[in-house]
Amino acid sequence: MPKITIDEKDYYTDDFTEDQMKAYNEIIFCNSEQQRLAYTLDLLKNKVAELIKVITENKDESKEET
Numbered sequence: 119m120p121k122i123t124i125d126e127k128d129y130y131t132d133d134f135t136e137d138q139m140k141a142y143n144e145i146i147f148c149n150s151e152q153q154r155l156a157y158t159l160d161l162l163k164n165k166v167a168e169l170i171k172v173i174t175e176n177k178d179e180s181k182e183e184t
Contacts, residue, residue, distance in 0.1 A: 119131060119132045120142075122142060122145070
């Protein structure tokens with residue numbers, strides 16, 4: 119029996135109405151999406167940092183060549 123805690127009070131999904139169960143499932147979905155998007159954001163930030171290094175390193179190299 120899954121349990122959700124809201125404001126330090128436990129709610130058991132076995133006792134949920136149909137509307138409460140829909141809301142619970144949407145909470146689970148939204149939390150999963152938040153985690154997925156946070157992971158994607160972290161990947162993109164790292165990619166931008168790598169690309170910035172490429173630009174700055176190439177700029178320094180091109181100055182030395184001239």
